[in-house]
Amino acid sequence: MAKAADIQSKRLSKQQLATNFGDLHPPLSDHEALVESDRCYFCHDAPCMTACPTTIDIPLFIREIQAGHPKSAAKTIFNQNILGGMCARVCPTETLCEEACVRQAAEGKPVKIGLLQRYATDQAMSEKHPFTRAKATGKKVAVVGAGPAGLACAHRLAMHGHTVTIFEARKKSGGLNEYGIAAYKAVDSFAAKEVEFVLSIGGIKVEHGQALGKKLKLAQLQKDFDAVFLGLGLAGVNDLGLKNDDLPGIEDAVDYIAELRQASDLSKLKVGRNVVVIGGGMTAIDIAVQSKLLGAENVTILYRRGAAHMKASPFEQDLAQTKGVLIKHWVAPKKVLVKAGKAVGLKCEYTTEKAKKLVGTGETFDIPADMIFKAIGQTYADAATGALKLEQGRIKVDAEKRTSITGIWAGGDCIAGGKDLTVASVDDGRRAAESIHSYLSA
């Protein structure tokens, strides 16, 4: 650990970077889609549909592909999930629809529902918008946050004839789709294209640079609009809780991923030779894999429990390992190793479970790191400053996504019970919109 931190850009050629950050799952060709769609059994009361957080009529859309109408299939998908294009790319299908597919039970090879959904939605997104707006109601709704929940909510409200204004803190719409998803899952600026597609229904205005709790106040929104939907996401990041965990050399994974996603030239992005990631969720996998793809030599994920406990799906764990990431289980960082005011590594302790409690074994090792990424979860930062009732630190809502205040709905990662899944956020947004619609129509 004598050497200075080795953090550089241009570890790989532009060509190599382009290959590394290409589409993780190449799309199906027409013929592949026909063959794959033919594998669907069109199950009665299909388990895949039940497993989908947005309850897309999967057997129907697959049959529509098979019958030569992928654009009808797309409409079936969009009807339940207007972000069906992104969900086709980022959904952990192996733990949702494809896990439930009866062919998984039969032969361990589910119908490739995610890829079929992408096949259908890709064909329809460049077309005329598949939905038309109902007659204008004259009602105005404020949506805070242009992430998956906010977009889905705004779209459904616009469809019902309401006028929507979305207030978004960042420069671009899309939320985690734009700033958070691993680059190889949404190539070719897909997130931005999808936002454009969603907004093309009309009746939705987006105001950027508007963060709730700053100039934008909830009370004012309640006054100016007939209803308010909050899709705030999670603005806070958990701390390691170690001394010196704020030194240079330690970064939030979400910030770095956002930087990566917005980089026009990946070769200019700096990455360490030795990268250590702390965490066990999708963000940990995403930052680890992308560091590796940027050219880091050694990338190690440190996770305090075993593989089965990781929030990242087995597929994601496999992906990381296939890309050359080392996942070390049952280890926890104990101390930040510091040199010249910079973090240069971690002292870690092996862990074990005793009487269902995680405890250190006392055995330690040092791991050098040019960059340390924290990916140990995000927290809800209460932008509504105490106005709304919380539950487990997030906004409390009922089944229709109504908050404790009449006229205010919430959905996505900011609500209690949020699943940290794009598809679940979309479902929240659509459900909230339907509830708002009945409220406004009453």
Place this chain on the structure above:
Amino acid sequence: MADLRSNFIGIKSPNPFWLASAPPTDKEYNVVRAFKAGWGGVVWKTLGEDGPPVVNVNGPRYGAIHGADRRLLGLNNIELITDRPLHINLQEIKKVKREWKDRALVVSLMVPCEETPWKKILKEVEDTECDGVELNFGCPHGMSERGMGAAVGQVPEYIEMVARWCKQHSRLPVIVKLTPNITDIRKPAQAAFRGGADAVSLINTINSITHVDLDSFSPMPSIDGKGSHGGYCGPAVKPIALSMVSEIARDKVTHGKPISAIGGITTWRDAAEFIAMSAGNVQVCTAAMTYGFKIVDEMTAGLARWMDEKGYSTIEEFRGRAVPNVTDWQFLNLNYIAKAKIDQDACIKCGRCYAACEDTSHQAIMKEKDGKRHFEVMDNECVACNLCVEVCPVENCITMVQQTSGTDARTGKKISKDYANWTQHPNNPMSVKAAE
């Protein structure tokens, strides 16, 4: 090792697999390749009378129905009989037969329905030293508009007349190829044998239009925006052919007469089934046109293996074994009771059996048990229709289990071991009392 040698109306071939009269047998080049590949015989593509050659369309001749992954299930064609000069075909036939003495070489013929042209061409064909002739009374397109092919095959009197001429004017064995585009296949078969034919072959192709182009509204295959019905063949027609073969096999008049079976034969199994239905040999076309001549390796090996496994040393040992089991509906045993049974370990819970039974049949399958997704047959509703078995995507997951004792949970009636059919049933006004 099973002996696959075949002797069909005196025509010998090393195996019962012949290529049917069609494009694969149009010329020496193809036929020699087929013989090299191992085919037992061929029926040379239909020759017409001497004169200006037949003219084919210059656009698509074929249309098709596909299954998953573009598996070809049914093929339709509007090609006519050979469009090569008669003398060239005759020269090639003679040459090939001389070089391939152990293989069957039968020549298909189609000339106008008059005695002179038949007499003339038979003489010329005999000179080739071929093994026999097959009279093409089957082609449903093109030639039938000129009073040949199916136009003859649809009139039993014409069949009999031409068959008689052929037997009078030739020493060659005569096979009459029948069209399925007719109400009762037994009538043309009877006529062929009345006229003295040695055998019938069936089925020729079925009138068909495979698609309509929904932009141009032209039937497919489309020739300059128009289409004409073609002849349908391939795996899709096999059940129709099998039924027609069985009709002739069990008809009082034609029972035991030689039949060369044609119609969607794709694997050894299809061949075995047709032979069990009394066919002396089989003719193949679509399978070869789809996969090439090499498929005969699978066919011969497969048939031989099955025969070995079953202990049949020759084809004659199992030929016709299925015929006595084909009967009329009225003679089926109404006391035979079965119930569908779902193997819960094999079930993948797709629910197709439930959807089929609940929506379209007898509401005899439950979809839930103890609040869980579970598919099980309710014996008190099951009529044993077999639909669930056929729609289940898992082989042998649902089976029909015969009930041999106790009562039928559906009817509450005691299960009888006695045979009783419709002719004896009390609900039948025409019933005859079973002998006391």
